[in-house]
Amino acid sequence: MAQPPVALTKSAYAYEELRRRILTGEIGHGSVLSQGQLAHEIGVSTTPLREALRRLAAEGLVQLESHRDARVASLTADEARDLYVLRENLDPLAAGLAAESRTPADIEDIQAALKQLTPLHDAADLDAMTAHREFHRAVYRASHNPLLIGILEGLWDKADRYRQIGLQSQKDSEKDRKRVREEHIAIADAVVAGDAVRAREIMQRHVVGSLGRRAIAVLTEG
Template sequence: MPLPPVLTKNAYAYEELRRRILTGDIEQGSILSQSKLAREIGVSTTPLREALRRLAAEGMVELKSHSDARVAALTAEEAKDLYVLRENLDPLAAGLAAESRTPTDVAAIEAALEQLTPLHDAADFAAMTAHRDFHRAIYTASHNPLLIGILEGLWDKADRYRQVGLQGQQATEKDRIRVEAEHIKIAEAVIAGDPARARDAMHQHVMGSLGRRAIAVLSGD
């Protein structure tokens, strides 16, 4: 498998392994054979181990020993914890973004909004990436480094729960229309410099998010 020229072997191994975990190609709880994965991905075990360390720091992988790794299990409890944090921090970031956005931020938000496509299934990694890029453009515009770092870490964990939400409950056309409208409202409020409206729009979006849907799926509701 040829390596994309823009990525180092370490970065490629990380991106490919992360993609496989997020799309369900590698299921939660799976034991990871480093030698087998290295052969499949087309790298040596050294960049693969570095990728596993990065994924372990993000909570996706558990490292038991030098050679033993497992994809971390997903739980309803962690899904709830992530939702509580996002319910509070995402609106905060949106409000700050409305106060602090620059012309460069506005251009990034508009570009990210244009790239958004409906999330149809858990295998649509490109759509998931575009969704994250939009939210990253919003919270980056807050110009609060600590908050940006926290939200980056939360999204690393929450991406797997979004996949659970997609897999467990099929989105309807009504859902897709609602989500598209919510993204537009968030962008418009931030660009207009209206903190209260930005916070409200983001809060409404989080309440109907895939992360919240994942809680119901993992709880068996």
């Protein structure tokens, strides 16, 4: 039985551990979650576990079916398409607004996040996935549009799972990883330079080649 790190509350630890298991596919989509068993495995009581499940439910990762039952939210081709359509439109919008509204602090955050990026080699590489998200978060937060930022935060909570499906189906080639790296650099450069048109164009191209789009095909075929 695991024990939560001292720095985290039991609820926060349960949330982080469950989220990791869901995002890496250790707990498959659609799986029924036994609260008693999970609490024992993670090393917490059922009260902090339920708090963690409510937080995950708010992010769309878990469905709470009753007081006792919980299930990992299923992944569907329809939801993958819906997420892709939204991201294809909203991510470029945010990048363009970021180029127009970025502050010196935003520029520093974007450049720092860019330096932390590493290639996504497989679906279990959650650190690389998190760094990828932090880069995009730094960009869309620079838009200084609270409504748009909130929408994108929610979309990325869901989209991370579809990226995992994309990676599980087919690992990126060296050419793919080089392209993604170049796109990230170009997005950062355009935002820092204040070039809204270029920032939107590169971000849209980036979304078109994303793992989320690959997941649509995988789930459709499945």
